[in-house]
Each structure stands twice: as structure tokens, then as C-alpha cells.
Amino acid sequence: MPTIVSVDDSTVPGEGSSRLLLLVSSDNKHIVVEEDIMSRSRFISKQVEGFEATSQRHAILLPFSSFVLNKVIEYCSHYRGYYLLEDDPDAAPPGRSPVREWDQEFLDVDRNMLLRIIKAAHYLEIKSLVGSCARAIADMIRGKTTEEMREILGVENDFTPEEEHSPSSKCTG
Amino acid sequence: MSHFMVRLVRQSHSRAAQGLFRCLSLSSTSSLDSEDIALLGKVADHPSNTSKTPSTSHIFQATVVPSFELLDADQMGFPITLLGFFVIEQTKMAMKVSSSQTSNSSISRLPVEILDKIFCELQSFKQNDEESSKGVPRKPTCLAVSQVCAHWRAVARRCHALWTAIPLYSREWTDVCLELSKPYPITLRWVDDKGALPDEAALRLALGELPRIRELVLDVEPYLPLQGGTSFITVASDLLAQRPAPNLEVLDIRLQEAEHTLPDHIFSGQIPSALRTLKLDTCMANTSSPLFHSGLTELVLHDCMLWGTYQEMQETLLQTPQLEVLKLSYWCLPRTTQHIVLTGTPTVLSKLHTLELYGNTFEIALALRSISIPQACRQVALTYNTHEADFLEYSIITLPIEETFPLAIKAGSYFDRLTISMVDGSVSSVFLKLSEPVFTGKPNLPEELQLSLLRQPLGGIPKDAIPLAWAVLHRLRLSMLARTRVIETGYFSVDWLLDEEWWIRMDTFGGGIQEIVTRGLAACGLLKAFRRTSTVPDEFPGLFFPQLRDLTIESMQCDEEVFLELFAEQQRRRHAVGSTYRVSILRCDVTEGAAAKLRQASRVGFVLWDGDCRGYTTRDSCSGLSICI
Numbered sequence: 001m002p003t004i005v006s007v008d009d010s011t012v013p014g015e016g017s018s019r020l021l022l023l024v025s026s027d028n029k030h031i032v033v034e035e036d037i038m039s040r041s042r043f044i045s046k047q048v049e050g051f052e053a054t055s056q057r058h059a060i061l062l063p064f065s066s067f068v069l070n071k072v073i074e075y076c077s078h079y080r081g082y083y084l085l086e087d088d089p090d091a092a093p094p095g096r097s098p099v100r101e102w103d104q105e106f107l108d109v110d111r112n113m114l115l116r117i118i119k120a121a122h123y124l125e126i127k128s129l130v131g132s133c134a135r136a137i138a139d140m141i142r143g144k145t146t147e148e149m150r151e152i153l154g155v156e157n158d159f160t161p162e163e164e165h166s167p168s169s170k171c172t173g
Numbered sequence: 174m175s176h177f178m179v180r181l182v183r184q185s186h187s188r189a190a191q192g193l194f195r196c197l198s199l200s201s202t203s204s205l206d207s208e209d210i211a212l213l214g215k216v217a218d219h220p221s222n223t224s225k226t227p228s229t230s231h232i233f234q235a236t237v238v239p240s241f242e243l244l245d246a247d248q249m250g251f252p253i254t255l256l257g258f259f260v261i262e263q264t265k266m267a268m269k270v271s272s273s274q275t276s277n278s279s280i281s282r283l284p285v286e287i288l289d290k291i292f293c294e295l296q297s298f299k300q301n302d303e304e305s306s307k308g309v310p311r312k313p314t315c316l317a318v319s320q321v322c323a324h325w326r327a328v329a330r331r332c333h334a335l336w337t338a339i340p341l342y343s344r345e346w347t348d349v350c351l352e353l354s355k356p357y358p359i360t361l362r363w364v365d366d367k368g369a370l371p372d373e374a375a376l377r378l379a380l381g382e383l384p385r386i387r388e389l390v391l392d393v394e395p396y397l398p399l400q401g402g403t404s405f406i407t408v409a410s411d412l413l414a415q416r417p418a419p420n421l422e423v424l425d426i427r428l429q430e431a432e433h434t435l436p437d438h439i440f441s442g443q444i445p446s447a448l449r450t451l452k453l454d455t456c457m458a459n460t461s462s463p464l465f466h467s468g469l470t471e472l473v474l475h476d477c478m479l480w481g482t483y484q485e486m487q488e489t490l491l492q493t494p495q496l497e498v499l500k501l502s503y504w505c506l507p508r509t510t511q512h513i514v515l516t517g518t519p520t521v522l523s524k525l526h527t528l529e530l531y532g533n534t535f536e537i538a539l540a541l542r543s544i545s546i547p548q549a550c551r552q553v554a555l556t557y558n559t560h561e562a563d564f565l566e567y568s569i570i571t572l573p574i575e576e577t578f579p580l581a582i583k584a585g586s587y588f589d590r591l592t593i594s595m596v597d598g599s600v601s602s603v604f605l606k607l608s609e610p611v612f613t614g615k616p617n618l619p620e621e622l623q624l625s626l627l628r629q630p631l632g633g634i635p636k637d638a639i640p641l642a643w644a645v646l647h648r649l650r651l652s653m654l655a656r657t658r659v660i661e662t663g664y665f666s667v668d669w670l671l672d673e674e675w676w677i678r679m680d681t682f683g684g685g686i687q688e689i690v691t692r693g694l695a696a697c698g699l700l701k702a703f704r705r706t707s708t709v710p711d712e713f714p715g716l717f718f719p720q721l722r723d724l725t726i727e728s729m730q731c732d733e734e735v736f737l738e739l740f741a742e743q744q745r746r747r748h749a750v751g752s753t754y755r756v757s758i759l760r761c762d763v764t765e766g767a768a769a770k771l772r773q774a775s776r777v778g779f780v781l782w783d784g785d786c787r788g789y790t791t792r793d794s795c796s797g798l799s800i801c802i
Contacts, residue, residue, distance in 0.1 A: 095505050118287055131294075133293045135294045141295070141318070142314055146312070146318075146321055150322075156322065157322055158323050159320070159322065162325075
């Protein structure tokens with residue numbers, strides 16, 4: 001859970017009716033963002049609901065760097081006001097994530113960055129972003145051999161030779 | 174009071190996000206004094222804050238957000254003091270920082286939920302495509318994933334969706350996937366890529382799970398031998414008849430090169446109530462089979478002799494009132510039905526939003542009469558010239574163009590766009606038909622009637638037919654290859670524009686094999702008149718049509734002289750050519766002088782340049798030319 005620090009407050013004005021949130025990244029960068037933008041995050045929304053109960057304003061400390069956080073905010077900003085099925089808690093989750101052109105361009109980053117973004121999105125409970133990242137990662141490894149998958153994603157083979165070369169009928173362990 | 178820099182940050186690289194995302198970045202080069210703190214507000218008595226009061230020197234560290242454009246505080250109009258509502262407990266923040274570092278190689282330790290999501294995304298659409306390389310079966314992705322590491326294996330085993338695309342190369346693999354995908358519905362796709370052969374035992378095993386199959390796609394040469402030697406279709410047909418398919422949503426069977434009929438009692442004769450999409454290509458089915466039921470929303474038939482009579486077609490459509498997409502290609506009603514009198518009320522397909530018809534004009538006309546089409550339905554029709562010699566494979570279509578074209582035109586009146594592709598010179602007949610009073614009086618035609626001539630070399634179009642045709646059509650495009658040599662035949666051509674060695678494609682210019690055209694003209698009693706004209710007249714009534722929209726010249730060498738002549742002519746006729754707005758010149762060599770003339774040609778609305786530039790012509794000389802009247 002993030003660290004939450006409360007302060008007395010009546011209102012925090014912003015443009016329109018959207019209030020401001022302070023997000024603090026793991027590298028100690030403070031980013032103020034409109035609550036409305038981050039409403040796609042179930043995690044943030046839940047935090048905000050808690051704030052309202054105490055009539056206090058809070059900062060939310062997040063366990064990832066400002067670089068990653070900025071990417072997530074960029075994503076949320078892009079889809080601000082858009083309805084995405086995956087983020088609808090009342091909708092049945094789609095089996096596969098829809099292909100969104102903007103997302104593909106947005107996620108055209110290196111492997112490590114992609115992994116950080118999906119972790120951040122998972123932490124923040126932004127299902128649409130998790131899905132898009134997952135699709136991007138899946139595209140990287142689809143059709144590849146086991147060895148190629150390990151190489152692409154930097155996964156260490158921790159099988160014993162017996163486990164690894166088990167007959168195909170036992171190939172899944 | 175310390176000096177604060179408060180900046181409004183906007184993303185500069187995301188247009189959609191501009192104006193939406195506002196982010197404040199705080200900066201302080203010195204510690205806050207008491208006055209600052211007072212202005213910022215006091216720390217609340219939250220349990221997490223009572224133990225330690227944050228050191229102000231840590232509260233507002235310099236925070237220049239990377240990759241963002243920073244603007245001055247003045248532009249944002251926010252009271253600086255309000256930022257004090259956000260106070261951070263530095264010590265706990267540091268703790269979180271230390272615990273949240275992401276390792277570069279942490280993929281194998283991704284949370285289970287994330288890994289599970291990635292695996293779900295790995296469901297393949299064409300698994301045998303990616304799992305076959307140069308005819309050698311490759312281990313299915315699902316199996317490859319499960320062998321990466323222990324963590325992946327554990328997650329993969331629990332991710333049922335990962336295993337739902339059933340491979341057919343090996344019984345062992347099929348067995349594993351069928352087992353681990355339970356109880357989920359499965360997908361069975363085989364797209365014959367002339368690579369490795371499917372395994373008969375695997376196919377039998379997979380189709381034995383017919384009740385679990387949600388999507389069945391078979392794109393094969395029907396007599397493709399399996400590894401066991403039996404033909405694919407024999408095994409598949411047999412198995413499809415043995416069990417019901419209550420979960421089947423998509424059935425797509427494409428049989429290459431040979432026809433095959435699905436068993437009458439497919440799915441044990443039980444209606445696949447979940448079936449929504451039915452696509453059959455060169456694959457017959459009895460229209461009384463359970464495949465055609467009221468739940469279907471998409472019906473795509475290609476080259477299927479499904480119906481023996483017009484009435485049968487109508488009966489089938491009556492069984493499928495929920496259709497939203499209907500695509501029929503060469504469904505080939507027998508000739509014996511060509512002269513039937515169509516009676517009865519058209520079938521109402523109130524949800525239809527896409528109708529595509531490809532076939533001869535007779536089929537199209539019948540289909541249109543069979544269906545009551547909603548106003549907003551997108552309609553496309555493509556029909557061909559019907560000379561038997563042109564399409565031997567469709568020998569059932571033998572109506573001559575003189576008979577079918579009126580039908581096509583009538584059919585066209587139902588459509589927004591109608592494409593008729595002709596393969597010989599019967600274009601003359603087309604134009605002559607168009608000039609008949611029945612058409613000239615009431616041009617109830619599609620907005621765009623596109624006639625494409627597919628065969629070259631071609632000659633010209635009878636001069637009298639062209640203006641008459643244009644008087645009828647709203648829009649006409651003829652695409653063809655023509656050689657200017659035919660100018661001597663007395664038909665319209667463009668030799669004043671082109672050297673006889675140049676091949677061109679010009680929209681609105683016609684042609685045809687001389688002999689066929691001549692024959693057609695003779696049949697129409699116009700040959701004599703044409704023979705009197707041995708040279709091209711000064712005026713070309715067919716060249717500058719009053720409603721000409723597009724003129725395309727392709728793959729020709731144009732020197733300056735040619736273009737001078739072209740545009741002199743254009744300018745001469747400028748007052749008569751009100752609606753010409755675009756001229757496309759593709760893959761042509763154009764001199765700089767000619768390009769300059771192009772720019773000056775007031776009659777030309779738009780010039781496109783597409784192709785290699787050779788010799789003295791540079792791309793720049795023509796690229797993006799936009800010559801507006």
C-alpha cells in the first residue's frame with residue numbers, strides 16, 4: 001500500500017470541477033495531476049474515496065519511477081473521458097484486449113520499460129493498459145521457441161535438465 | 174519566503190492529450206521557512222503522520238519531469254499556497270522507494286495476474302501458420318511458454334485460455350491442449366499452407382470434442398492427405414456429423430479447388446444454436462440442414478451452388494431473419510431459372526447492414542428482388558461480362574452482355590456503387606444500351622457506376638455512344654489499357670496526346686478489341702456510319718465529358734510538347750469542363766518544362782505523382798503539384 005499523508009483542506013481548486021492529486025514517484029518526484037485524469041485507475045479511485053470520507057487531501061506515494069509514472073499519466077490523459085470496456089468494473093472482461101493503434105505506438109518502448117509500465121498499470125489497476133501491455137509482450141514472444149522467449153524477455157531457465165527435456169506429454173510439468 | 178517555481182506541464186508529443194493533462198511540478202532550492210509552512214497548511218493527525226513530521230527540506234525537492242514541456246507558473250493561474258495541501262512523509266516514501274525498484278530481468282517474476290494476462294493474449298488466430306516453418310511443425314506457443322521456466326509453467330497450467338487453440342500436428346500436443354483447456358470452449362483452425370500435414374489422430378481427437386468447439390475454421394484443399402493417409406475432408410465430414418455443436422459460434426469452411434458437400438445431418442442434425450457466423454467457400458450444404466437457423470447474423474457464401482431455384486434461396490433467407498451481413502459470391506443459380514417469373518414478397522432482413530453481391534447480373538437481380546433491404550444498408554455489387562469464353566470456370570453463365578447489361582443496370586439502381594468488370598470489347602454494347610431511351614429518360618442509377626475493362630489491347634468506343642452514356646450516368650470510370658494505334662479504326666482515342674508506343678490508362682477513355690467492337694457496332698447498325706470517318710475529328714465529344722471527375726494517365730512518357738498540346742486543349746475547353754477537378758498522372762516521365770506547364774494549366778485541378786523519376790525529371794518537379802482553377 002502507498003504511504004498516505006493527510007492534510008487539512010477545504011477545497012483544492014482546479015480547472016472545472018476536477019480536483020488535484022499529488023502523486024509521488026519512487027524517485028521522489030512530485031507530480032500533481034487532476035483527479036479526473038487518474039480516475040481510470042481503480043486504485044487511485046479507491047484512495048480518493050477514502051480521502052472523501054475523512055475530508056482530507058492526500059498525496060499518494062507510488063512504487064515506481066517518475067519516468068514510468070509519466071507514461072502512465074500520459075496514457076490516462078490520452079483516454080481521459082473515453083469509455084474503455086476493460087476499465088468498466090461492471091462490464092464483463094473481454095477475452096483479448098482490443099487493438100488500439102495509439103496504444104501500439106505508445107508502447108513502442110524497450111522491453112524493460114514495457115515491463116515497468118505493465119507493473120505500474122497492474123499496481124494502479126488500469127486494466128486497459130495492462131491488457132495493451134500484455135498484448136505487446138505477447139506479440140514479442142508469439143510463435144517463438146522456448147529459447148527465443150527466454151532470450152527476448154531475459155528469463156532464466158531454472159529447470160533441471162530432466163524437467164526441461166521431459167516428454168511432451170509431461171511438458172507442462 | 175522561499176522562491177517557488179510552479180509550472181504547468183503539458184505533454185507536447187501527444188496532441189490528444191494536450192489541454193487535458195495538467196501536471197504541476199514543484200521546485201525549491203532552499204528549505205521552507207515557517208511562513209511557508211504556515212501558508213501550506215498543517216499536517217493532519219493521520220496515524221501515519223504522527224510519528225514523524227516531514228523535514229521541509231525534503232518536501233519539495235526539485236522535480237523537473239522528464240519529457241515534458243514546462244511552462245511558467247503565471248500561465249497556470251493557481252495560487253501557490255494551495256500546493257501545500259500535499260505533504261509527503263519523507264521517511265515512508267524512502268522506504269517505499271527502496272522496496273519498489275524494478276529489476277530489468279524480473280519478467281520471470283511478474284505477478285501471476287500479469288503473466289496470466291500475457292498468456293491469454295497469446296491465443297493465436299492462425300496457430301498452424303506460426304507453428305509450421307518450412308513444413309516442419311514447430312511446438313505450439315502454449316507448450317513453448319510452459320517450458321520457459323518453472324514460474325511460467327505453473328502460471329501457464331492455470332491459464333486455460335492459453336490452451337484453447339488446439340494444434341493438429343501431433344496427437345500428443347493435441348491431447349495436452351485439450352486437457353489443459355478444460356472446461357473452456359476451444360478453437361480449431363487449420364489453414365493449409367502447403368506445409369506440414371495435420372495428423373489424423375490429432376484431428377479425430379480434436380473434432381471428437383465438437384461440443385466444446387467455439388470456432389471451427391478449416392481452409393484446406395479437401396483431399397489433402399492427413400499423416401495417416403486419409404483425406405482431410407473425409408475424416409472431418411464424418412466427425413462433424415457425429416456430435417452436436419452447442420457452443421459453436423463460427424463455422425468457416427474454405428475448400429480449395431474442389432467442391433465438397435457437408436453431411437446433411439451435420440452436428441447430429443441438431444441446430445447449433447450459438448452459431449452466428451457461417452462462411453462456406455466451395456463447400457455445399459443442404460439448405461435444410463441445421464446450419465441455416467434463425468440465430469445466424471452473418472452469412473458468407475462463395476462459389477456455392479446452394480440453391481437450385483430462386484424459391485429455395487428465398488426460403489433460406491426466410492430462415493435467417495436476423496442476418497446483419499450477407500455476402501454472396503457466384504452462388505450460381507442454374508440457368509433454368511433465368512426466365513422464371515419472380516413472384517412473392519421480398520424477404521425482410523431488417524437488421525441487414527452489409528450486403529455484398531458478386532456474380533452475374535442475373536444472380537444479382539434475383540438476390541435483390543428476394544430481399545427487402547433496409548435504407549441504411551451498405552450495398553456493393555460486382556458483376557462480370559458474361560461471355561462464356563471469358564470465364565470458362567463459370568461456364569454456367571452464358572448470357573451475352575446485350576442481355577445481361579440491362580439487368581445489371583437495373584440491379585445497379587438498387588446500389589450506391591456498382592462495378593462491372595468486362596473482359597472484352599462488348600463495351601460498345603454497354604454504351605449503346607446506355608443510350609437507349611429506357612435509360613436516358615430516368616437515370617435511376619447508382620451514384621458511381623464503375624466499368625472496368627480488363628483485357629487489352631483495346632480500341633475505342635463508338636463516338637455516338639459516349640456522350641449518350643454520359644448523359645445518363647452520374648459517374649463513370651473506365652479503366653483500361655489502350656494503344657493509340659487504334660485511332661485509324663475510326664474510334665475515339667487519344668493519339669493527339671500519346672505516341673503510339675505509349676501505354677496508358679485513362680479513365681473515361683474506352684476501347685475494345687477491334688473485331689469485337691466492329692461486330693458489336695455492326696449488330697447495332699452503326700458500322701456504316703463509322704466507316705465514313707477515317708480520321709479523328711477535331712472535336713472529341715467523348716474526351717471532355719461534362720461530368721468528368723477523374724482523369725488518370727498512367728505509365729507514359731510525356732515530353733513538353735505533349736503536355737503543351739494537352740493543356741492547350743484543356744484550356745481551350747475550359748469553359749465546357751465545369752466539373753473536372755482531378756487529373757492523376759502516374760508513373761510518367763515528365764520534363765521540367767512540362768511540369769511547369771502542368772502548374773499553369775488552369776483546367777487541371779490536381780496532379781498526383783506516383784512513381785520513379787528517371788532521366789531529367791526529378792520527383793520535386795512534380796511532387797505535390799496542386800493546380801487549382
